[in-house]
Amino acid sequence: MPLSVTPYIPTYITVHLGTPDSNAENVTVSFRDYIKNVASSEIYPTWENAALRANILAQVSFALNRVYTEFYPSQGYNFNITGTTAYDQRFIKGRTIFENISDLVDELFNTYIRRQGFVEPLAAQFCNGTTSFCEGLSQWGSQTLAQDGFNSVEILRYYYGQNIELVSNAPLQEIQYSYPGQPMRQGDTGPYIRIAQVMLNRIGDNYPAIPKIQPVNGVFTAAMKETVRIFQGIFNLTVDGVIGRSTWYMMVQLHNSVLRLSELVSLGQTYYFVDLTYTAPTTYGQTGSQVSLLQYLLSMLSQFYVVIPFVTIDGIFGNETLQAVLALQRDVGLPETGVVDEATWLALVNRYRGISETVLNDPNFYFPEATGGVAFTIEDLENALIAIQESGLLPITYGQMDTERSVSP
Secondary structure, X not given: OOOXXXXXXXXXXXXXXXXXXXXXXXXXXXXXXXXXHHHHHHOOOOXXXXXXXXXXXXXXXXXXXXXXXXXXXXXXXXXXXXXXXXXXXXXXXXXXXXXXXXXXXXXXOOOEEEEOOEOOOOOOOEEOOOOOOOOOEEHHHHHHXXXXXXOHHHHHHHHHOOOEEEEOOOOEEOOXXXXXXXXXXXXXXXXXXXXXXXXXXXXXXXXOOOOXXXXXXOXXXXXXXXXXXXXXXXXXOOOOOOEOHHHHHHHHHHHHHHHHHHHHHHHHHHHOOOOOOOOOXXXXXXXXXXXXHHHHHHHHHHOOOOOOOOOOOOOEOOHHHHHHHHHHHHHHOOOOOOOEXXXXXXXXXHHHHHHHHHHHOOOOOOOOXXXXXXXXXXXXXXXXHHHHHHHOOOOOOOOEOOOOOOOOO
16 A cells, blocks of 8 residues: 655744753744744845745755654753754853744654655755855855745755655644663563564664564564664663663664665775775864875764764864764774874774675675565555554654655655
8 A cells, every 4th residue: 555654743843952962041932933043043034035944944844854763862862953063053041032933944844855765854965065065055145046046846856856745734743762672571462563573674684693574573572682682782772672762762863873874885886996095184174085095084973972963064074074983083082083093093983994894795785685584665664654653653764665756745
């Protein structure tokens, strides 16, 4: 049967007013007011209407992606998004909201961007285009395009590609977290078990030591318990074969990561023959191929080390790259300078080589089906998604699939 899974607009969203690990205040506001604040903080009310609309749609989509993928709760945080541009988008508690932006947000707050054939809202990256640059939307560039006659959709497709579409009138409801509220163990049955089976099987495509669960039927068998135990052992969780909160959210986080990791594995061919010998420091504000290589290595590590944030590979050493470098230095016990000196580079390369020589060189890592492994089937995926629909649970990101559009773009 065709599937129709529509992400919802959260009634409220909790914003952390600092970097994720900082002792900053959490503020809970309505999603509509959150977007009004972000838009008033990120863009100018005097801009062309088309530019304002494009930026607001990008801000809505980015925030919804954070909610939809449980990006921060899956890492143990008690908030949905931060208010700093080093990680997310700017939110200033108590700021004045511009009237025309408020009116536009009232119209657009329940409309978001997605890729055609995808369910999840697009993680619509953007930057100002003057002091910071990225592969996503340029805020000042969008204003230039609007002045040249581009409408909001044309602006979005200019930056995000032609294969995007808008979903409007998404439903409004309180945030529902995917964890069922109580541990799951051998003998349990139901839709949550089926979701866990699909996630473990997908993660197992990239971590072949994790045995596949067949059939995907929502029954927590002794074989599934052993799969859970092996999963827990690999990721330094309590090895008890029980899916508690920590195990569940590690599964959610890794499930989202392996989809992105597959892109990095392909991209890694670009860097396969690059000399990884240290030559000179790499610092904030630097641009070029050396920065791109640094970002690739950091992005690969981020898929295996939870403490290292993902980095966009754009060849620009900006705040995102700086935070990843600081996280690496902190994790390996080096001075947190943000400068990639020889010690930092060697630590980065050594960790990358450890991954490359073990996981990435395993023929089962990326192509398990071609080498005798058993990949999950579309039927398994559909069964899990049907279970989600029937239970009213928050959808989990499943990557690209053939879905019936629930709302016309």
